[in-house]
Amino acid sequence: MGLKSFALLLAASLLFLWPATGSASRQTTSPGQYFTIRVTVTNAKVTLSPTHAPRGSTAIFLLANYSSASRVVALGDATLKGHRGTGFAVKLARNEQKRILVYLTYRGPLPCSIISGGKTTLVGVFRVT
Secondary structure, X not given: OHHHHHHHHHHHXXXXXXXXXXXOOHHHOOOOOEEEEEXXXXXXXXXXXXXXXXXXXXXXXXEEEOOOOOEEEEEEOOOOOOOOOOEEEEEEOOOOEEEEEEEOOOOEEEEEXXXXXXXXXXXXXXXXX
C-alpha cells in the first residue's frame, strides 16, 4: 500500500509541475508595439497622424510647434484624477519639438487640445482601440 500511495503522490506532483499550455499564451507577457504619432501645430491648423493605436502599445508622440507663438498641447487627462489618468500636457515654444512616450492603458477616446493665450481649442481625438 505504501508503494501505491507513493506512485499516486509522484504522479500528482508531476502533473502539478507540468508546464501549463492552453489558456496562457506568449501574447500576455510579450511587450506591445511602438507607434509613432506626429502632432504638428501651425498658425492655420493642427495635424494629428495617425489618430488611433491599440491598447497595450507604447505611443511615441512627436510634437512640433511651427506657429509664431508658444502653445500647450494636451492629450487625454493629464491630471491623473478619475479613471483615465492617461495623457499629457506639454508647453512648446515657437519652433520647438519634443518627444513624449505614453503607454496606452486606457481604451477609448483621448481628446487632443491646444491651449494658446488662455483659450483652449479641441483639435481632434486620439482613439485607443
